[in-house]
Amino acid sequence: MAAVKETVDQVLSIDVDKYKYGFVSDIESELAPKGLNEDIVRFISAKKDEPEWLTEWRLEALRRWQTMEEPTWARVEYPPIDFQDLHYYAAPKKTAGPKSLDEVDPALLDTYKKLGIPLKEQEILAGVERGERPVAVDAVFDSVSVVTTFKAELAKHGVIFCPISEAVKTHPELVKKYLGSVVPVTDNFYATLNSAVFSDGSFVYVPKGVRCPMELSTYFRINEKKTGQFERTLIIADEGAYVSYLEGCTAPSRDENQLHAAVVELIALDDAEIKYSTVQNWYPGDSEGKGGVFNFVTKRGDCRGKNSKISWTQVETGSAITWKYPSCILRGDNSRGEFYSIAISNGRQQVDSGTKMVHLGKNTSSKIISKGISAGRSNNTYRGLVSVGRKASGARNFTNCDSLLIGNRCGAHTVPYIESKNASAIVEHEATTSKISDDQLFYCLQRGLPEEEAIALIVNGFVKDVLQQLPMEFMVETQKLIGISLEGSVG
Amino acid sequence: MVATPVRTPAEQALAARYPAERTSLPGTADVIAIRDAAFGGVEKSGLPHRRVEDWKYTDLRARLKTFPPAAGPGDVARVLIAAPAVEGDKARRLVIANGRYRPELSDLEDLEPGLSIFSLATALEAGDATVLAALKLDDAVASNTAVALNTAFMTDGLVIDVAEGAEVGRPVELVHIAEGEPAASTAVRHLVTVGKAARLTLIETIESLDTVAHHSNVMTVLEVGEGAKVDHIRLQLEPDEAVSLTTLVARIGREANFDTFNAALGAGLARAQIFAEFAGRDAQAGFRGITMLSGRRHADTTLSLIHGAENCQSRELYKAVIDDEARSVFAGRIAVPAHAQKTDARMMTASLLLSEEAEADAKPELEIFADDVQCGHGATCGAIDEDLLFYLLSRGIPKVEAESMLILAFLGEAIDEIQNQAVHDALIHRVEGWLKARAA
Secondary structure (H helix, E strand, O other): OHHHHHHHHHHHHHHHHOOOOOOOOOOOEEEOOEOOOHHHHHHHHHHOOOOHHHHHHHHHHHHHHHOOOOOOOOOOOOOOOOOOOOEOOEEEHHHOOOOOHHHOOHHHHHHHHHHOOOOOHHHHHHHHHOOOOOEEEEEEEOOEEEEEOOHHHHHHOOOEEEEHHHHHHHOHHHHHHHOOOOOOOOOOHHHHHHHHHOOOOEEEEEOOOOEOOOEEEEEEEOOOOOEEEOOEEEEEEOOOOEEEEEEEEEOOOOOOEEEEOOEEEEEEOOOOEEEEEEEEOOOOOOOOOOOEEEEEEEEEEEEOOOOOEEEEEEEEOOOOEEEEOOEEEEOOOOOEEEEEEEEEEOOOOEEEEOOEEEEOOOOOEEEEEEEEEEOOOOEEEEEEEEEEOOOOOOOEEEEEEEEEEOOOOOEEEEEEEEEEOOOOOEEEEEEEEEOOOHHHHHHHHHOOOOHHHHHHHHHHHHOHHHHOOOOHHHHHHHHHHHHHHHOOOOO | OOOOOOOOHHHHHHHHHHHHHOOOOOOOHHHHHHHHHHHHHHHHHOOOOOOOHHHOOOOHHHHOOOOOOEOOOOOHHHHHHOOOOOOOOOOEEEEEEOOEEOHHHOOOOOOOOOEEEEEHHHHHHHOOHHHHHHHOOOHHHHOOHHHHHHHHHOOEOEEEEEOOOOEOOOOEEEEEEEOOOOOOEEEEEEEEEEOOOOEEEEEEEEEEOOOOOOEEEEEEEEEEOOOOEEEEEEEEOOOOOOEEEEEEEEEEOOOOEEEEEEEEOOOOEEEEEEEEEEOOOOOEEEEEEEEEEOOOOEEEEEEEEEOOOOOOEEEEEEEEEEOOOOEEEEEEEEEEOOOOOOOEEEEEEEEEEOOOOOEEEEEEEEEEOOOOOEEEEEEEEEOOOHHHHHHHHHOOOOHHHHHHHHHHHHHHHHHOOOOOHHHHHHHHHHHHHHHHHHHO
16 A cells, blocks of 8 residues: 555654644743853742752752763663753743733733633633633743632632742742652652752642642743753642642744753642643654654652552653653552553654553552554654562552554554562553554445544544543543544555 | 773683683684674673663672683583483484583484584584684674673584475484583583474473582574474573573574474573574564572573564463562563564563562563554463462362462463473473472
């Protein structure tokens, strides 16, 4: 089917160029000078008006980072990053503490409007009348959070939802207690870099026994060129609490690469549950692999308490390079970790993603469902670890990772690590790689479906397990995304 | 930051041994050059440790306490009376004692037409061009530490040729015996070429007559010709004190049919490596093995298979039973390049943990660049199924016996794939012996 394949390639090559969030907002920014040294770290810390202990914390991370080497074990290739040629702080000029939305730079509001992110509470409430659920949004633009909605409504329930830079001032005891307790400062090259220069991100604290009344969401946008975004998110669910958190991200189409090195820490105490969902749609670069975001992210959840649960759901469609392993440390007895992932790579994207499930407590259980779809000239790797400690009696893991290849210039790889030190633990892993089965396709075709629709149907079936885990808000968008990614992929 | 590696006693012993032995090992100047290059690589990087991905779970630097001197000729009389590892297989036994091929102890009568057998040492001394060419390996294989050490120190081995179309009826059994005290090390290399449409069953047994910390390093390079059928079985039977490194390099030709089975039943530290490649289309291969561990033993099976041609089919099945404080490692990697369409591969590994202290590590890896393929892998790890055990107990079978039945059934799935009945029975017999010892 050579001719058809060519059509496929053609359509797929248009595909990365279909990135619709690639516009640049013309907003005047305040930038830190390029480079990274103690002065820059002090500059960032001073900009955020941070207490002395945090400045020291950052400086220590910087000193540590300077002795570390960039990791090279992932199956990704990219030109060396000049860490001294980046701005480590960029902020829109007119944002110094807007009291209300009216004070926010209209150009900024426009940007979020174009991205389809509702920032005006009235608008969102209008949405409620149309039967949609309200979502509280924290909008992070380059290095600062520009606005957080529904804060008052959340405060009524005792839920703290604010930029982390604000939490440092308003709730220093919580930040000090939990920051770096899941991902230590010295964890890895990018986490350490993040600890030194982290800019903004969300802070969530849900008090004992509270079920967070609405979905919380953060929307990240990188706008300025030659910048790195260093998001830091910290979510704490106290005993018996529940929170569902969504994260979205986009960046303009630029020829040079942008760096996004985030750290996300989740802490679930006794009987608490955190559900964390991501739709990652950073600019993937053009069809020749020029530009795009380098997404080097450390995400880790700590099921610290008994019967706690952390669930990661991710849809990865963007970024030139993804290096991301949302993990669960199952410390508390009977705690549960889940990881649902769809990673779609296209063009020349490179994805190396997966999860780590570290079973430490008794009767802990984990489930990993990962679906990788590679097309174009992309490479898509699942890399995961399931580890069962000596004391984790009765631990249970089920892993299923499937890959689908579209075209023969892409690659799909599976690198699972399974380490069991406890006989009563049961660990199961299964993985398959295949193309869309001719039988399935034939069945659909003989029922009168056009080929493209049949493929979309089969692929949607392939990823169904994961899609069902997404909050409603994301499901529609994701299904559309998968539609775009596969349009015309007949073959 | 270039840190000077701290040399372990084993590394120091190696560094002292090679310069002293290099010129007395068999081979022309060309062979010495090949040995030098191989040893240079090991000397530069040192023994591999857990930071080296291929040795992540088998930290050779930490686990190799010493590297004993080269083995002496050994006591032929003791080797002569040693009981064969496999009874009744009518195999043609070729004896390699303490790293030296012993034609006088070997069965060379009535060689089948097309079968030729001669000594590697002789070929190296003569500078045989074909043999020299066969020493050349892909970089990925040559740089492997166990392989490089084998290249540097190999003393002998067999060069076996099966001519085009020849059917070798009797299995050929390579009997490796280590004899004598104190502990010594051996390195043996076999080069086996099976011609177009020829047939061969090749059995390897590796054993030691003394319970001392012998180190053995046995490597077999196998060329499976177009349409040939080759059955390869290795029984690794050394005592708990021993260190055993084995390597199989196999190139599988078009429409060939190849099976290999590895039984890791002995040695305190064992690593069985397989580097296989499909070199022609429409071929089939089976890679299987069992591991039985108790005490503080450590066994590693590392498989790297390149599905390098179209429409090839492979099945991988490795099973491990781990008792006491033992540790089993399986690392399997199947790579499918973009042109290898219609590949069909199924890799499965299962571990049965019999004690609280046992450990199983698995890394079943797939690397795929072709879209029209069926590749799957599975891995499981757990204790004996309570329900199955209960069923047997409720039938009045004592617990220990019930467990033995279930373990035998678990391993049987792999063992039953062995086509040679005598080897199959000998292996079952050994498994039963192991289970009896466990029950006692």
